[in-house]
Amino acid sequence: MNKVSLVLAFLLSSSSFADEGMWLFNDLPNEYLRDRYSFKADDAWVKRLMQASVRLNSGGSGSFVSSDGLVLTNHHVASDTLHKLSTADRNLIEEGFLARSHEQELKAPDLELNQLVEIVDVSEKVAAAVTPAMSPEHAVTARRAVIAEIEKESLDRTGLRSDVVTLFGGAQYHLYRYKKYTDVRLVWAPETKIAFFGGDADNFEYPRYCMDATILRVYEQGKPAKIENFLPWSDTEIDEHELVFVSGHPGRTQRIFTVEALKYLRDHRLPYVLDYLRRKEVLMQQFGLRGKEESRRAQDELFGIQNSRKAYGGMLAGLQDPKTMQEKVRRQQRVLEAVRSKQPEAAAAWETIARLQQQRVEILDQTSGFRSRLYDLAETLVLMAAEDKKPNSERLPELRVSNRDSLLQDLLSTAPIYNDLEQVKLTDELMRLAERRGGDDPLVVEILDGKRPDVRAAELVFGTKVGDLETRKQFVEVGAPLIDKSEDPMILLARAMQGEYQRLRKIRDELDEQEKQAYTQITEASLAAGSTSKYPDATFTLRLAIGTIKGYSQNGVEVPAWTKMEGIFDYAAKHAGQEDYELPESWQRAAAAIPRGTPMNFVCTADIIGGNSGSPVVNRAGELVGLIFDGNIQSLTADYIYTSDQARAVSVSAAAIRVALEKIYGAPFLANQLGR
Template sequence: MRKLYPLALATMSLISAVCETSGDEGMYLFNDLPVEQLKSKYGFEPSQEWADALRLSSVRFNSGGSGSFISSDGLVLTNHHVASDTLHKLSSEERNLIDDGYLAKSLDEELKAPDLELNQLVSIEDVTERVEAAVADDASAADAVTQRRAVIAEIEKESTDKSGLRSDVVTLFGGAKYHLYRYKKYTDVRLVWAPETAAAFFGGDADNFEYPRYNLDATVMRVYEDGKPAKLEHFLRWSDSGVREGDLVFVSGNPGRTQRIFTVEALKYLRDARLPYVLDYLRRKEIMLQQFGLEGAEATRRARDELFGVQNGRKAYTGMLAGLQDPGTIATKQKRETTLREAARADAELTDTESAFAEIAAVQAEKKKMLGQTVTFRSRLFDLALTSVLRAAEDEKPNGERLREFTESGRESLVQDLLSEAPIYRDLERVKLADELARFVEQRGGDDQWVAVVLDGKGPRERAAELVDGTKLDDISIRKTYLDGSLDDVKTSEDALIVLARKLEPEYRRIRTINEELDERERQAYAKITAAVSKLQGDSGYPDATFTLRLAYGQVKGYMQDGQRIEPTTDFAGAFEHEAQHKGQTDFDLPPSWNEAEDEVDLATQLNFVCTADIIGGNSGSPVVNRDGELVGLIFDGNVQSLTSDYLYTDQQARAVSVSGVGIIEAIRNIYGADELADSIGR
């Protein structure tokens, strides 16, 4: 138990109910690990050497997701669905890596990803005092945004210039703390092995977010430096045995975003406005992409990766919304919030806490008004146009005044994205942009001034076709011309999408400014609430997830569902049985490689398992390790009961789902015949 400030005993017990984590809850910073909790509950005390080795063996995928180094010569393990963006970009009409999988039999056959960046967290530095000192106490929200942006850009540039590392200032505890994260970047990443989607996503949408599972959601890549496989000092050794119920395991990954600090009013905004809005968008996109795929096999392939992401998001958000629509969820959060506010009112030093709750409530009402106000059409070609226009304008400003993604510290990542060799399909772009324009009209109304600007007297489909036909931004050399050019080059461009982006730039900046000011108001309010929690508890536990490296822990543990015991592990025999039980359902057909190798596989080998570790989206691809720091699993999902974890953790039924490490080796060796790859893993 961490030190508590002296309060009346009755108040103390109430605050404990508000602030303490329950079960195996927690996504902990690597510079503030839960040493005492682990020692007290599990008799395990992680050494600094143990933590450093795990941190340096973990990587973040800029495409979204996590991974780990698994050999001294640069091998990286992640999920198939994390790697699917790369698999899609490396595929063509003649070579479908999504469906067919891939195995490089030599270094020469390893395929270079067109725009993938992996980040290894090298160091963390607390820069809170410097950031806070740069923002005047009496600054308006608009001035605070400007002042904070300037000092963060300055810190990041200084760090990048000095270290040569990617440097990101990360906001923690809602704005109560700021840490500088320094990353080593790997931008030459190549595909080594990927199974077929039929194995990686066995059970399809029906089994997604369910358990038991029988998936091989794994892919192996390799990082290169100077054209050769990188030589790594830190990588994960591999356990040669499966996990057992009760085992303590750890997850090192990059959870995306959580809202556990959110007030009740903020959660109600999610429940009643934001999540329904997002779900409407996802359902619309799902239908659009499905319809496009009906044009033929090649159309299906072109839309497949994006369609999978949309369907996965739709199911995840449906679960999140269902959790918030359960009255018990809000009631639980309300009880905890009421307890905190009563305790804060009793403390003379925390009198501004109540105003912070009122400010957050006011911000939610204004955020609701901003829903649907956007001019960022979700089309790759339009994204390139808008980025080119903004880049040219931002480069005219001092570094500290630029929008964050255009500062000097982020230049390399910006250039890599703009000059990506990933294919852009004009037929798909026309359909996507037409749907975005139609939605734009629906959101704003046909008489809106910006609708008139965008449509230019035409219907959405006709206008989308005109815009796509009138751009050359799918040509890398053209994009490079704009990247290397001046503001005048962009201003005089006759490219149809550049012209449109130029016209929309003022509205984009207006909307962004409003949203940034709302974020700043929330940030300041949550910082006050966090300060109250910290004073009453002695510390603030762990911050909400920020797509930065965290450590979670838990037990391998089954659970009860619908009166039945759900065992914590599955095996290869179960996969073949699952296929037989669903005969005739396409998503439950294992690939031919599995059926052909069934006699070669040890069917008793563990394939998937669940644990109580606290994870969310972004943890996909995270390594699961044991007490010795050996890899025992690979996070790929959570069960449906875990979908409320964005705002409320429970370990009663919620579980993190992993591919077992021994299952991955068994498949690589005895299904895919890649003995050399299997032998090199963990060495």
């Protein structure tokens, strides 16, 4: 067994431990489940749950809940699609939607669902391509080439989306093969008033009363897809302390990070991001105040910004809590003491990480692009034209052959683009560029072209044809010959930014490569010292979390594990006059029809983060009992450290979803399909 295999054999061995962990489906903590819970996840149980789980390219999770393609996810995960399907006359986010037949189901313009069907360990092949003697630049090129080769070979042979995923900071690489569904249609969504009941004030809080759920359906060849592995549905309230599982796609965690890397996040990166989000929040609010239609156009993006602002605020608060950093320092010192006694030379890896954080500080506020849909499209077209001239092995990862179909799904989306909103967003981005670099900076002078940011933004937005789908199709089909001679102002802007884009991309890629190598050394040294994690940091790939239904104490008050559907009416009355607590008319009319005692929301100790939104919660039998939609405020340190004292994952109960469909939305025909 070689060195990499030895490392991985140790990393992936399971032992008794708290309910911490975002576990790989090809290495579940079976001994722990057996010893603590007397549970065995047999192959059939694992396969059904794995293939019933899906990832949405809008940034969340979901699950198949019927044999004819129904997919359950969150309203806030589907809100991007709801927004793109809305018009001035029909605001689906606010009003909700229900299709009473297949013909009424609305096709999403650019939604892609990925169903994981196979995992292959390719660690040795990737590791063999990079040698210690290589410079960071050459290592980036070599690693990129071997990964491109693996992905393309897999795509050509299987026809499945094929992604190589970095695990354990670079100590391991897995090839994930996915079946893709790109014909996705909206079936049901409740009103925002109930999907986000309590608004920003209740976001990341508990107790909650939310119906944050939406149902989609996947189609193949114009017909509802036939799904073999879907989740049975359970309406039965499960007992407190009962074992549950969450199968979803947690975004990114940094639990492997050294103390120095966490201090960079605490003192530099997170404050920078929060300042940016606060600025964008005000921008979107001000645009929305122009009128009802402007408010609708900004609504989805504003919600995303506000959600991120609160999430990042919670993460920063966690890192600013001295107890968090003290615990990370204690753990690191313990490992380093052991490493220095056995492999003193390996301690240099921690020093490398510290040095790299200083370099990250230096480029933190340097920008190479602009947050605007029109600019993003132009930048992608320009990058694609340039990268297509290169062999596949030398292209940027997102522009490789293996990613082309997904890239085109976004690039050729039929979703509307609103020029008035684009002008406001681009104006602010141009202002930020000038603020950061100074008005006399040569790049600023070139980009502004002698005009004020707002005037220049208007010229760019209203002068470009990039927003026209047929124009984008032409750019894609012809490629570089058309892009290189184009006089389209947005294309010209993207070309003007290419030098800066490539400069910063090279720096960041090389920093990432050096960190991969350092974290691989840290993992190996931790192994030799007998101290390391047993599961890898999250990567927005499928993981299984384990937990129990459990309340908690906060400020001396016991917080129950469950809320009940009837409780929402008292809760709304308590907040009378506050817009975010106004129940939609559909709920007010149906109040008497809701069965008393029906669980609404509940909490469990499962280890989740952002990206898990929309994940199914299942019981021992693999039946769906809930739908993850949030974590409480105490869970926001989970990016860096897990604790089950107060941190909880928050779910909508399966029983509440069925009751809502039957009693509130008049859709028993849909409720009857769930789990069948």
